[in-house]
Amino acid sequence: MKILRAYPFCAGAALALSGLSTYTAQASPLPVSFIEPAQTTKLPGLDIGGSGVMEDSVVTGDFNNDGHLDLLIANPFTGFAPILMLGKGDGTFAPGPAIAPSITQYFGGVLATGDFNGDGNLDFAVAGADFAFINMFLGDGKGNFKRTETNVAFQPGQTDMVVGDVNRDGKADIVLKTALGIQVYLGKGDGTFTGGLNTFTFTGRVATSTIKLANFYNSGTPDLVLTDALSQQVVAFRGNGNGTFTQTATAAVPLVPGSVEVGDFNGDGIDDVAAFPEFNIINPAPGQFLQNIAVVLTVPPAHPGGSIGFTTAKYYYGGLAPANGGVADVNGDGKLDLLSSDVLGGTIVIQLGNGDGSFTNTTNYVFPVQGAGMVPLIDAFNQTAVTGDFNGSGKQDIATVIIDTTGGLQSYLSLLINNTP
Ligand SMILES: [Ca+2]
Ligand SMILES: [Ca+2]
Ligand SMILES: [Ca+2]
Numbered sequence: 042m043k044i045l046r047a048y049p050f051c052a053g054a055a056l057a058l059s060g061l062s063t064y065t066a067q068a069s070p071l072p073v074s075f076i077e078p079a080q081t082t083k084l085p086g087l088d089i090g091g092s093g094v095m096e097d098s099v100v101t102g103d104f105n106n107d108g109h110l111d112l113l114i115a116n117p118f119t120g121f122a123p124i125l126m127l128g129k130g131d132g133t134f135a136p137g138p139a140i141a142p143s144i145t146q147y148f149g150g151v152l153a154t155g156d157f158n159g160d161g162n163l164d165f166a167v168a169g170a171d172f173a174f175i176n177m178f179l180g181d182g183k184g185n186f187k188r189t190e191t192n193v194a195f196q197p198g199q200t201d202m203v204v205g206d207v208n209r210d211g212k213a214d215i216v217l218k219t220a221l222g223i224q225v226y227l228g229k230g231d232g233t234f235t236g237g238l239n240t241f242t243f244t245g246r247v248a249t250s251t252i253k254l255a256n257f258y259n260s261g262t263p264d265l266v267l268t269d270a271l272s273q274q275v276v277a278f279r280g281n282g283n284g285t286f287t288q289t290a291t292a293a294v295p296l297v298p299g300s301v302e303v304g305d306f307n308g309d310g311i312d313d314v315a316a317f318p319e320f321n322i323i324n325p326a327p328g329q330f331l332q333n334i335a336v337v338l339t340v341p342p343a344h345p346g347g348s349i350g351f352t353t354a355k356y357y358y359g360g361l362a363p364a365n366g367g368v369a370d371v372n373g374d375g376k377l378d379l380l381s382s383d384v385l386g387g388t389i390v391i392q393l394g395n396g397d398g399s400f401t402n403t404t405n406y407v408f409p410v411q412g413a414g415m416v417p418l419i420d421a422f423n424q425t426a427v428t429g430d431f432n433g434s435g436k437q438d439i440a441t442v443i444i445d446t447t448g449g450l451q452s453y454l455s456l457l458i459n460n461t462p
């Protein structure tokens with residue numbers, strides 16, 4: 042094990058990086074710290090473009106029921122199946138059983154997991170921009186999957202997908218972002234879904250970037266939030282409990298139409314929203330370098346039955362061209378923190394939550410880059426990052442896919458193991 046290369050951020054520092062030796066440890070006590078595992082992992086079959094930078098192109102779950110978190114990584118550019126990396130429980134991963142290719146292509150590479158047939162084993166679904174339907178894979182609890190094509194006429198242009206029980210029948214449902222807007226597919230509990238024209242279809246937000254289920258109303262029914270690139274808004278929907286949603290509140294997030302994350306940032310029991318600019322390096326907050334994460338706090342309804350509201354967006358540093366964000370409590374203080382995958386800078390930007398809805402950026406962590414001479418910004422780019430406890434320490438670790446542009450776009454799994462005291 043070696044100490045992670047970490048450096049305090051200052052404007053322009055990332056642009057000046059000439060090699061890994063330039064990174065220095067921060068002198069003052071860190072509120073959160075990470076180490077880099079000795080093992081490095083080349084991702085098999087992921088050799089022409091990585092997992093993509095789409096929201097939810099890497100997901101976690103225990104797919105072989107051994108108690109250790111695994112990673113499922115989309116493979117959108119080859120037309121091949123996603124890659125399963127089985128966690129060993131010590132912070133390292135090994136390739137799992139190969140997943141059989143589909144009769145359709147996988148271009149797009151949006152993943153969602155859930156137990157779609159109620160057998161206690163994690164299943165997953167793959168959606169993509171050119172799909173007319175979703176590829177469904179039912180897990181056997183040992184890391185093997187059986188592919189089933191749904192017979193539902195899913196709309197094409199799928200760019201995000203989330204799983205939850207939106208009609209409260211105990212069966213996992215899918216909410217899909219398509220070229221037409223938002224579509225809901227209700228799970229039958231046997232791995233198949235009903236949907237299309239028979240279920241909720243919201244066509245008012247065709248420029249939706251990404252979606253998340255959220256808890257805005259404490260109703261027991263998942264609510265929904267999306268980012269809309271056209272109106273430059275965060276848009277909240279109330280879950281009606283029957284698989285439909287009603288738009289309830291919007292917040293302006295100028296120039297931040299990308300990925301959306303939710304979490305209770307101020308401890309009032311309802312979710313707040315963070316929007317990440319998704320490759321947008323334009324600075325929405327004038328005069329502040331790359332202050333490009335927009336955070337809006339949810340204002341509870343003033344009276345029973347009323348609508349939530351949103352506060353005016355506050356902006357935080359998110360790095361150079363962030364692909365996606367994440368929400369986790371990485372320093373273990375019980376307050377949710379924000380993570381930004383800074384693609385061009387090759388770092389993970391951590392905004393530590395103060396518990397009152399505000400955030401403090403202390404240190405940015407450089408992803409371990411495998412491959413001789415590879416350096417962030419020049420020839421290695423990190424993609425979507427996910428968090429999870431990968432070594433059983435009780436602390437949130439970070440995994441991402443790194444693309445090495447020097448070697449035929451080979452991809453590596455890069456890990457930051459949390460060693461915060
Ligand atoms: Ca596992
Ligand atoms: Ca299952
Ligand atoms: Ca359901």
Ligand SMILES: [Ca+2]
Nearest residue numbers: 370372376378
């Ligand atoms: Ca925290």
